[in-house]
Amino acid sequence: MTSTHAELAKRHRAVLPEWLALYYDEPIDVERGEGRYVWDAEGNRYLDFFGGILTTMTAHALPEVTAAVREQAGKVLHTSTLYLNRPMVELAERVAELSGIDDPRVFFTTSGTEANDAALLLATTYRGSNQVLALRNSYHGRSFSALAVTGNRGWSPTSLSPVQTSYVHGSRRRGTPLADLSDEDFTEACVADLEDVLGQLHGTVACLIAEPVQGVGGFTLPPDGLFARFKEVLDRSGILWISDEVQTGWGRTGEHFWGWQAHDACGAPDVVTFAKGIGNGLSIGGVIARAEVMNCLGANSISTFGGSPITAAGALANLDHLVAHDLQGNAARVGAVLRGQLDAAVGRVPAVAEVRGKGLMLGVELVRPDGSPAPELATAVLEATKSAGLLVGKGGLDGNVLRIAPPLSLTEEEARDGARILLSALEEVGTR
Known part of the structure; x- marks a missing residue:
C-alpha cells in the first residue's frame, strides 16, 4: 500500500521542477504545528529545530498571529x-x-x-x-x-x-x-x-x-x-x-x-x-x-x-x-544550554570538526577522517534525527554543516531533548 507521503512525493515530482530540493529519502508533508512541534500527514510528531529555514521565529500557530x-x-x-x-x-x-x-x-x-x-x-x-x-x-x-x-x-x-x-x-x-x-x-x-x-x-x-x-x-x-x-x-x-x-x-x-x-x-x-x-x-x-x-x-x-x-x-x-516576551533573551539563555550540550560532541565524535554560532543559530560541521567535508554524513544525520522525531537543516559550501535554528521560544527542556536526539544521531553516524 502506497503511503500518504509517497503518493504526494510522486505528484510533487511529476509537476514541480527537478531542481526544487526535498529533504529525506522519504519526504514528509508537514501538516500542522503548535509551539515548537510539528506533525506530518501520517501523524508523526517532530521537535522542530529548523523552523522552515529560520522562518517560524516565535512559535507554530502563535495565537496572537x-x-x-x-x-x-x-x-x-x-x-x-x-x-x-x-x-x-x-x-x-x-x-x-x-x-x-x-x-x-x-x-x-x-x-x-x-x-x-x-x-x-x-x-x-x-x-x-x-x-x-x-x-x-x-x-x-x-x-x-x-x-x-x-x-x-x-x-x-x-x-x-x-x-x-x-x-x-x-x-x-x-x-x-x-x-x-x-x-x-x-x-x-x-x-x-x-x-x-x-x-x-x-x-x-x-x-x-x-x-x-x-x-x-x-x-x-x-x-x-x-x-x-x-x-x-x-x-x-x-x-x-x-x-x-x-x-x-x-x-x-x-x-x-x-x-x-x-x-x-x-x-x-x-x-x-x-x-x-x-x-x-x-x-x-x-x-x-x-x-x-x-x-x-x-x-x-x-x-x-x-x-x-x-x-x-x-x-x-x-x-x-x-x-x-523577551525572546531575544530566551535565545541567549536557552541557546547557551543547547550549545553546551552540542559542544560535548567535539572530540568525542570524530566526524564533528566544529560547533559554532550564536544564540539559537548553531552549526555543526562534519568531516571525514582525512578532514575533508562530509556531506554524506550530514544527510545521514538528517535521516537519523527525522526517524527519532527531530527536524534539523543542513548547509555550508559543501553541504556538510548541520543547521540548528529552533523557534526563539524554545524551552530548556526542549533544548536538552533535541540535543539528546542530535547527539545520538551524531554518535551513530559520525563514528562509523
Missing part, C-alpha cells in the same frame, strides 16, 4: 501600496523604531530575495555604479541580482550578472588559507584583503553586502568587530554597507537584536534587509535604509503585494509578542 490574521482577513486581504494601509504603516513604524538606523525609511517586499534585490537597486542607484562587494560563501537569494552577489557555488546556477561582483574574505575559515589564524589575525587579514580588492577595482564601488552570520553558508561568522573595521575602510570611499539580516534579525543570535550590532563600533549600516522570522511564516520581507539612500530612486515604483494588510497585521502581532 492567528488572531491578527483572522481579524484582518475579515476586513480586506489586499489593496496594494497605491492606497494608504494602516497595518503597513504601523508595522513600518515599529520596525523603524527597532532598526538602530538614523532617520530610517522602510520598504516592504514579499521575501528576503526581493529585499536584497531592492537593496542592491538602492545602492547602485545612489552610488551610480554597478560594482558590488560581497563575501565568499555568501547567499543572498534566488533572483538574478541576488544570485549575482552569492559566493556559494552550490546556489549559483549562472555566471551571468547585472552587477560586477568582487568577493572578499570575511566569515568562512575552515578550508581556506586563513583557517588557523587567531580572531585578531583573521580580522587583520580580511581588512587587508578588502583593501587589496578595492585597490584593483576601477572607479566608484556601490556597496558591500554581507550576512552577519552566513545562513546557507553553514552559520559561519566573523569575529565580533570585523565589520566595524570594514566600515572604516568603506567610509573612506563613501561605499555603502548593506547588512543582510534575513536570517540573523529579530534577536536570533541572543546577544543582540540585529546581527550587525556585534560590529557597531563605527555605527549602523546604511541599509538593512530582513524577512523570514518577522512574518513567522507569512510571506514578508523588507529594506530599512536611511532616508537619503531610500529616497534616491527617481522613477515611479509600487509593490503589489509588499506590506499587504494581512501580512503586515500578522507580522506586527508576531513582532510585538517577540519583544514583550
